[in-house]
Amino acid sequence: MKNSENLQSYAVEKRIGEGAFAIVFLATVQESGERVAIKKAPLDKKYKNRELANLKLIGDHPNIVSLKDAFYVVGQNEEVYINYVMEFLPENLSDYIKNLKKQKKQLTQIQLQCITYQLLRGLAFIHGKGMAHRDIKPQNILIDKMIVKYCDFGSSKIISGGQINTSYLCSRYYRAPELIFGATDYSINIDIWSLGCVFAELILLEPLFPGESSVDQLVEIMKVLGTPTAADIAEFNISNTDFKFPQVKGHPWSKVFLKYKPDPLFIDLIKKMVIYQPQQRIKPFMALMHPFFNDLRKIQNEEVPEILWQFTPEEENIFGKQPLKHLLPTRQQAQK
Numbered sequence: 001m002k003n004s005e006n007l008q009s010y011a012v013e014k015r016i017g018e019g020a021f022a023i024v025f026l027a028t029v030q031e032s033g034e035r036v037a038i039k040k041a042p043l044d045k046k047y048k049n050r051e052l053a054n055l056k057l058i059g060d061h062p063n064i065v066s067l068k069d070a071f072y073v074v075g076q077n078e079e080v081y082i083n084y085v086m087e088f089l090p091e092n093l094s095d096y097i098k099n100l101k102k103q104k105k106q107l108t109q110i111q112l113q114c115i116t117y118q119l120l121r122g123l124a125f126i127h128g129k130g131m132a133h134r135d136i137k138p139q140n141i142l143i144d145k146m147i148v149k150y151c152d153f154g155s156s157k158i159i160s161g162g163q164i165n166t167s168y169l170c171s172r173y174y175r176a177p178e179l180i181f182g183a184t185d186y187s188i189n190i191d192i193w194s195l196g197c198v199f200a201e202l203i204l205l206e207p208l209f210p211g212e213s214s215v216d217q218l219v220e221i222m223k224v225l226g227t228p229t230a231a232d233i234a235e236f237n238i239s240n241t242d243f244k245f246p247q248v249k250g251h252p253w254s255k256v257f258l259k260y261k262p263d264p265l266f267i268d269l270i271k272k273m274v275i276y277q278p279q280q281r282i283k284p285f286m287a288l289m290h291p292f293f294n295d296l297r298k299i300q301n302e303e304v305p306e307i308l309w310q311f312t313p314e315e316e317n318i319f320g321k322q323p324l325k326h327l328l329p330t331r332q333q334a335q336k
Contacts, residue, residue: 008069010038010085017092021154026088036068039084041154043072052082054153058129059314062307063122065089065142065151089149093198094138101205109263110303111146113296116199116269117288117308118148123195124284126150127188128318132159136194137171138201146305159188170194172217173207177228177276178236180214185237192281196273203262208274225276226250232276265292285319288327297329 009030017024022041029036043049055067069085093115100106107115119141126133133140134155142149155169165186167179176193178186200208209224211217222228227245253267269290272282282290296304311324 010036012038019152027085035088037086037088039086040081041084043080043082049082049154050157051084051152051154054131054156055084058126058131058153061122061125061312061314062147062310063118063149064125065149086151087149089142089144089147091143092139092151093141093143093148096143097138097201097205106205106260107202108303110296110299110301112202112262112266113293114146114304114308115143115148115202116266117293117296119150119195119198120284120287121308122148122150123191124288125315125318126156127191127284128315130158130160130188131156132188133191133194134169135171136191136198137174138198139171141198146303147307159186161185161187172211172214173197173209175217176278177218177221178238178278180217181233181236181238181243183237187278189278189281192273192284193275193278195284196270196281199266199270199273200256203257203260203266208256222246222248222250224251224253224256225274228276235277235279263292265290268292285323297327300329 010027011030013026013028015023016026016037021044022039025038025040027036027038028034041049041051052067052070058064060066066087067084068087069083071083071085073081073083075081123133123136133150133153134157135152136150140150140152142151157165159165162185164184167182167184167186170176170179170190174194174197176186176190179190197208209217209220211220222245227248233243253271254264257267269282269287269292272287272290275281296308309328311327316324
């Protein structure tokens with residue numbers, strides 16, 4: 001496989017993933033020996049492929065998989081494919097969670113803080129661009145030695161109020177309730193719900209809301225949050241508000257996690273993310289300041305990568321240097 005524009009050649013080793021629209025291969029850059037992941041997707045005129053533009057718009061961030069190259073090839077029957085060459089991370093979060101469950105292990109407090117902090121930081125950056133990922137799930141998060149990165153931006157889109165968007169996206173277990181109700185005018189806050197579900201899964205080691213259909217998904221959600229109120233439904237921006245629901249009393253979050261006894265501060269963070277009304281969900285940048293991460297900012301431990309505190313110039317432009325200062329470890333705040 002070769003990119004004729006920059007003359008780099010790629011030796012494909014094996015297939016490592018497959019989705020509805022693409023196949024992912026492990027490959028080696030023959031000129032340098034670097035291992036990379038190549039995502040091969042057909043250019044379908046009926047399906048608007050915006051992933052390349054999304055990745056270029058996002059740019060570089062330590063918690064987002066980096067795009068190294070992109071090129072087109074013509075296959076059989078003159079079908080055109082786009083190949084995204086990206087950095088390679090050996091595992092996704094879904095497999096990582098499955099391995100924890102298989103080994104009957106739980107994340108340590110430091111590991112839980114490291115992973116969730118980085119995911120919030122990456123999402124804050126994506127949202128700072130006005131973009132929603134729209135398909136956050138463990139399979140779309142890569143992990144390597146406590147470094148985590150978002151991948152698969154094929155469903156991502158710049159979201160602005162009043163525009164019409166598809167509601168049929170995001171894997172069911174992580175789909176925000178406004179999407180289940182068919183909302184087409186929604187906000188980037190659909191991602192906060194999805195990420196909150198991922199956070200819960202890091203403790204439960206299984207999906208928080210494992211619905212087998214859209215209706216069943218709502219039932220699973222109501223088992224925890226209770227029946228949505230008229231005010232909740234009004235915030236979903238849906239045309240049909242005449243839904244009839246059984247009156248279900250919510251299940252306390254402390255009981256959801258009763259078997260695992262996680263940090264109460266972590267439960268509090270999830271509660272602020274997995275909430276019916278989209279505008280009430282905590283913003284990812286504000287979540288980085290949640291007390292759950294206070295201890296992380298005090299720890300000097302080799303398990304805590306220094307990259308957590310190394311903010312990019314673009315983050316400084318989006319959030320400002322002073323707000324970012326409050327995210328630094330206590331020892332670094334004193335030096336600033």
